[in-house]
Amino acid sequence: MLDFEVFASTLRNVFLQFIGIKDLTSENLPKLPEKFQSVTSRIDLSGKSSATLWLNISHPGVVLAMQRLNIPNSDEDRMMMDAAGELLNIIVGAAQRNSPVRYDFSLPSAYKGDSYPLRFRETTRKTARRFIYDEFETILILEQED
Amino acid sequence: MQLLIVDDSELMRTIVEQVIRENLKEAADRIEFFHAANGRDAMEIFQKNDIRLVFLDWNMPVLDGVEFVREIRSTGNKVPIVMITSVTDSERILQAAAAGVNSYVEKPIRGPQLWDQIGMFFRNAGL
Numbered sequence: 457m458l459d460f461e462v463f464a465s466t467l468r469n470v471f472l473q474f475i476g477i478k479d480l481t482s483e484n485l486p487k488l489p490e491k492f493q494s495v496t497s498r499i500d501l502s503g504k505s506s507a508t509l510w511l512n513i514s515h516p517g518v519v520l521a522m523q524r525l526n527i528p529n530s531d532e533d534r535m536m537m538d539a540a541g542e543l544l545n546i547i548v549g550a551a552q553r554n555s556p557v558r559y560d561f562s563l564p565s566a567y568k569g570d571s572y573p574l575r576f577r578e579t580t581r582k583t584a585r586r587f588i589y590d591e592f593e594t595i596l597i598l599e600q601e602d
Numbered sequence: 603m604q605l606l607i608v609d610d611s612e613l614m615r616t617i618v619e620q621v622i623r624e625n626l627k628e629a630a631d632r633i634e635f636f637h638a639a640n641g642r643d644a645m646e647i648f649q650k651n652d653i654r655l656v657f658l659d660w661n662m663p664v665l666d667g668v669e670f671v672r673e674i675r676s677t678g679n680k681v682p683i684v685m686i687t688s689v690t691d692s693e694r695i696l697q698a699a700a701a702g703v704n705s706y707v708e709k710p711i712r713g714p715q716l717w718d719q720i721g722m723f724f725r726n727a728g729l
Contacts, residue, residue, distance in 0.1 A: 474710035525712070527616055535613065542611040545661070546709045549688025558691070563610065563661055 458505050458557055460583040460598045466551040467511075467587065467596055474546065475524045477589050485584040485595065492574055492595075494518065497540040497566040499548050503559035507600035510574065511544040516591035537566035547596075603727060604651050606636045608644040608670070609659035609686070615639075617712055618657050618686065622724070625717045629729045641665025645673060653681060655723055660687035660698065668701045675702035682723055686711075 464482075471477045494515040501507045513521070518536045521543070529535050541564030548561045567574075576582060576599055584597040605622075607615045615637045623630040636651065638644035642665040647653070656674075660667040671683055684705045685698055695706060707719045 470710050474712060522613075525613070525617060526620060527613060538611050538613045542613050545611070546688045549690055549709060553690040560691075561661075563663060 458501065458507050458555065458559065458598060458600055460585075462551050462555050463509060463547060463598060464585055464596060466547050466554065467594075470543065470547050470550055471587075474543070475521045477521075477524070477592060480587045480589045480592075482585050482587045485586055488574075488576070488582055488584055488597065489595075490573060491571040492569075493571060495536050495540040495566060495568045496574060497537070497544040497564045499544055499564050500562040501548070501559045502561070504557055505559065505600060507559075507598060509544065509548055510595075510597040510599065511540060511547070512574075512595040512597070513540050513543070514591070514593040517593055520590075520592050533568050537568055540564075541566040603632060603655070603729065604634045604636065604653050605655045605657070606638065606644060606647055606651075606653045607657045608638045608641065608662070608667070609657075610639050610662045611659070612637075612639070614659065614686070614709075618716070621713060621716045622720075625721065626724060626729055629724075632729065639663075641667060641670035641673075644670055648674065654727060656681055656683045657720070658683055658685050658687075658703075660685060660689045660694075668698055668703075671698070671701040671703055682726075684720055684723065686716075 492512050495518055496512040498510045522539055545564045580599045581602050582599050586595050607618050609615045619635055636647045638647055640662045658667045682704045685703045686707045688709045
């Protein structure tokens with residue numbers, strides 16, 4: 457089994473180093489939202505454990521992140537999806553070093569919309585945490601087989 | 603000087619070019635920047651131009667970074683190649699070195715830290 461805490465702590469580190477956001481508060485989500493907002497990226501993990509890591513970021517969150525990175529056109533859908541995918545890609549890659557379970561990972565894919573469901577497999581265990589900083593809000597979800 | 607930045611993320615390509623421009627200031631005007639989103643497009647650009655430095659992601663669609671490096675090195679070309687990637691698995695990093703990558707930079711990295719690692723390639727090129 458992959459350890460959710462490895463990904464959660466890496467997320468904090470990536471957001472600090474890459475975007476300069478620190479002091480993220482967080483809360484565990486015992487139940488996943490039925491609908492998601494703005495941008496979601498996903499990466500499939502394979503190896504001894506197979507899993508999917510999801511990252512949902514609020515619209516102000518993505519815009520803030522890209523402003524801090526001095527990215528022009530930061531409100532364009534294409535760039536927002538690119539940013540969400542790349543952030544998750546960096547988290548998954550950086551977590552590889554601290555994970556006791558070795559894994560490979562796919563290229564990211566990303567979705568954007570106003571209110572949409574995410575299709576999780578019924579048989580999987582989902583661990584989720586919401587991270588908040590001012591208007592910045594992101595949800596990290598690890599979905600894996602028991 | 604012609605320089606090639608290869609990453610499937612436009613965001614990352616923009617950040618790498620920004621860091622180079624900010625640090626080289628007016629000397630950056632002597633650089634022609636080429637961007638590619640995968641190894642296949644990068645190869646096409648590489649073959650049609652006189653690229654003197656390559657910044658390269660690993661995980662990309664169509665042709666990945668290490669495959670791109672192997673193709674370049676198989677022709678005997680010694681262009682400096684800097685891999686900027688999220689891959690941190692030590693076995694895979696060794697693969698990249700064996701393929702002929704000159705320098706390896708792990709994401710997340712930007713700004714002064716990135717320049718610390720890539721600045722020497724521009725100094726070596728007289729910029």
